[in-house]
Amino acid sequence: MSKLRDLYAPSLLIVIGLIIWELIARAIGMSFILPSPIEISRKLWELKGILFFGHLPATLGVILTGLSLSIILGVGLAIWMNTSKIAEKTFYPIIISSQTIPIIALAPIFVLWFGYSIWSKVAVTLLITFFPITVSTFDGLKSSSKEMRDLLLTMGASKKEIFLKLQVPSALPYFYSGLKVAVTLSVIGAAIGEWLGAQAGLGYFSRRMMTQFDGAGVFAPIVLLSAIGIVLFLLVALLEKFTLKWRKTI
Amino acid sequence: MSNSTLQFKKVSFRYESKNNDINPSIIESLSFTIHSSEFVSILGPSGSGKTTLFKLITGLEQPSSGDILLNGKYMKNRLGCVGYMPQKDLLLPWRTILQNASLPLELRGVKKKVAYQQVIELLEEFGLKGLEDELPSVLSGGMKQRVSFLRSILSGANLLLLDEPFSSLDAITRLSMQEWLLNLWEKRKTTVLFITHDVDEALFLSDRIFVLSETPVRHLKEVPIPLRRPRGINDLHLPEIIKLKEDLLNQLRQKVRL
Ligand SMILES: Nc1ncnc2c1ncn2[C@@H]1O[C@H](COP(=O)(O)OP(=O)(O)OP(=O)(O)O)[C@@H](O)[C@H]1O
Numbered sequence: 384m385s386k387l388r389d390l391y392a393p394s395l396l397i398v399i400g401l402i403i404w405e406l407i408a409r410a411i412g413m414s415f416i417l418p419s420p421i422e423i424s425r426k427l428w429e430l431k432g433i434l435f436f437g438h439l440p441a442t443l444g445v446i447l448t449g450l451s452l453s454i455i456l457g458v459g460l461a462i463w464m465n466t467s468k469i470a471e472k473t474f475y476p477i478i479i480s481s482q483t484i485p486i487i488a489l490a491p492i493f494v495l496w497f498g499y500s501i502w503s504k505v506a507v508t509l510l511i512t513f514f515p516i517t518v519s520t521f522d523g524l525k526s527s528s529k530e531m532r533d534l535l536l537t538m539g540a541s542k543k544e545i546f547l548k549l550q551v552p553s554a555l556p557y558f559y560s561g562l563k564v565a566v567t568l569s570v571i572g573a574a575i576g577e578w579l580g581a582q583a584g585l586g587y588f589s590r591r592m593m594t595q596f597d598g599a600g601v602f603a604p605i606v607l608l609s610a611i612g613i614v615l616f617l618l619v620a621l622l623e624k625f626t627l628k629w630r631k632t633i
Numbered sequence: 634m635s636n637s638t639l640q641f642k643k644v645s646f647r648y649e650s651k652n653n654d655i656n657p658s659i660i661e662s663l664s665f666t667i668h669s670s671e672f673v674s675i676l677g678p679s680g681s682g683k684t685t686l687f688k689l690i691t692g693l694e695q696p697s698s699g700d701i702l703l704n705g706k707y708m709k710n711r712l713g714c715v716g717y718m719p720q721k722d723l724l725l726p727w728r729t730i731l732q733n734a735s736l737p738l739e740l741r742g743v744k745k746k747v748a749y750q751q752v753i754e755l756l757e758e759f760g761l762k763g764l765e766d767e768l769p770s771v772l773s774g775g776m777k778q779r780v781s782f783l784r785s786i787l788s789g790a791n792l793l794l795l796d797e798p799f800s801s802l803d804a805i806t807r808l809s810m811q812e813w814l815l816n817l818w819e820k821r822k823t824t825v826l827f828i829t830h831d832v833d834e835a836l837f838l839s840d841r842i843f844v845l846s847e848t849p850v851r852h853l854k855e856v857p858i859p860l861r862r863p864r865g866i867n868d869l870h871l872p873e874i875i876k877l878k879e880d881l882l883n884q885l886r887q888k889v890r891l
């Protein structure tokens with residue numbers, strides 16, 4: 384497996400980074416400002432019960448609900464824009480300009496609308512992941528060449544057949560790229576949502592520890608959040624590898 | 634004379650423009666007839682409208698005026714009625730050779746199993762045996778062109794349009810592909826319209842050569858090839874063919890404006 388060997392360099396860098404961090408943290412000696420990696424791991428172990436069985440599932444619920452809605456709505460809108468020129472002209476500029484809205488600033492409004500329920504957090508996650516999924520899927524659907532389309536037409540293909548046999552397969556690699564960006568953003572979205580108003584979740588827990596000046600307690604859930612991001616990313620990469628076998632040979 | 638496979642009757646065409654100005658006319662009141670089982674080459678400089686002619690025949694474009702007849706019948710919607718092999722091989726990279734070649738069958742609603750069976754039976758003749766489960770990316774240029782050609786044949790149409798099929802191949806591969814194509818055509822006797830830039834290729838393959846000699850195209854200059862079949866590549870060295878080649882080159886050279 385050459386894949387495993389590819390991991391040497393980044394692993395080494397991370398280990399070195401952690402060691403330097405540990406040394407600096409010990410030199411400063413103020414764990415409420417900069418806890419050391421060992422302290423964080425100890426904290427993680429200490430809090431494993433509530434973190435893994437209380438807050439992790441809550442955050443994961445937000446992330447997965449937000450992502451699923453985002454995929455359904457994003458892919459749906461991309462297909463709609465692909466079939467209707469009017470829809471494209473109407474929505475595309477709006478989607479692009481929506482990215483200039485600072486979502487963090489909007490998040491408190493969602494809390495106002497949806498209260499402390501899961502939906503305020505889902506809304507933030509949805510908003511932050513919607514863009515990469517919609518735009519990449521749409522670009523993917525548009526990416527198939529006109530020549531290929533003409534060729535299928537000369538074989539008597541219908542619009543639907545061109546969509547299914549040409550556009551969808553051409554869009555898949557684009558969709559996966561968008562999804563990879565979206566899963567990492569979804570973790571940020573959920574954390575922001577929980578920061579601003581929640582009764583459970585890793586983001587909420589981290590913030591609560593902040594008010595208690597528990598540095599290691601702030602970092603421990605963040606470690607878990609980034610672990611979620613990495614695992615989700617790997618899952619998408621695995622799915623991509625499995626469904627797009629043909630791309631390996633290019 | 635045998636019955637006609639393709640007939641143009643006073644066909645005129647210009648591309649529609651997006652803005653308001655009018656695009657130049659490409660074809661004007663053009664009439665010609667292709668008979669069944671003929672091999673006709675279309676020779677013309679770049680930009681003279683050869684590909685446009687094919688787009689009209691396949692039905693991707695409609696004439697501004699005039700009629701196009703297939704097998705003696707006027708057909709408004711011609712999509713799916715002729716086999717078309719584009720200049721690039723245009724194989725779908727996610728489909729195996731088998732899946733690529735069976736695409737036209739699939740689009741006609743033939744069951745997958747039956748379609749695959751039909752393709753597999755032809756693979757040997759097309760020099761693609763054992764490659765059915767490979768992806769196009771591992772094939773050589775000549776192999777890809779053969780898959781593309783197989784695909785156009787499987788459209789089942791009695792008229793095949795080949796748009797510079799061998800122009801991307803090296804000289805040696807091209808020569809063997811030409812011999813292979815002739816061999817295949819002599820067995821099948823489908824009607825072939827063949828676009829090329831290469832005078833030798835046109836002389837070697839065709840019954841008749843059409844020369845696109847003006848823009849817009851008002852008529853096709855017809856050159857019959859006085860060679861019997863089966864042909865060998867050495868036939869191109871006959872004095873009368875060399876003379877013909879010089880004439881053709883001269884005609885084409887006049888058209889190329891520098
Ligand atoms: N979609 C289009 N819209 C407008 N003009 C076009 C379009 N396609 C081709 N043309 C024009 O029509 C003319 C003929 O083009 P065509 O592609 O038929 O030439 P060709 O003989 O096939 O050339 P080549 O040998 O380079 O392939 C060219 O002047 C080209 O600019």
Ligand SMILES: [Mg+2]
Pocket residue numbers: 683684685
């Ligand atoms: Mg052309």
